[in-house]
Amino acid sequence: MLFIVAIIGSLLAWQITNAAATATVTASVTATNLSLSVSPGGTIAFGSVALNTASTTVGNGYNQTVTNDGSAMKLNVKALDTTGGTTWVLNTSNATLDNYMMEVSTTTGSAYMKLPSTNTNITASSSWPTGASNTQLLGFRLTTPNTSTDFVQKSTTITLTAVAP
Secondary structure: OHHHHHHHHHHHHHHHOOOOOOOOOOOOOOOOOOOOEEEEOOOOOOOOOOOOEEEOOOOOOOOEEEOOOOOOOEEEEEEEOEEOOOOOEOOOEEEEEEOOEEEEEEEOOOOOEEEEOOOEEEEEEEEEEEOOOOEEEEEEEOOOOOOOOOOOOEEOEEEEEEEEO
């Protein structure tokens, strides 16, 4: 038994003396700069719109030009319920009392994507490179409720967010 312990001790000593003293790992990183800007001024005025009617920014000077000021990105868009008087709830349908719809277009109004509910992002552009093609024209379409509790001016916030692709 003493002989076996001596052999094990010798093997352990051989492993310890033959272990590497140091090892290196090379790491690299590239900083991501997610940044965007909006013109003209990030303001939309839909004006006075009849119930159950859609109004669009396309063709009336309120399209928003979004510029990718940083790294390649995706563009997310979300909106909120309205403020002012009775709240209009953002929904994919305007059939319910005080429910309105907001949609976004990256195709100058030929196709729209509905914003599903308040404060819920949709991806309006899934791949947005930097460089010469770093601007995107966004159109918005608001559809008023089929029926409304009141007829006072409403406001909402549309948020554009640059996220990593």
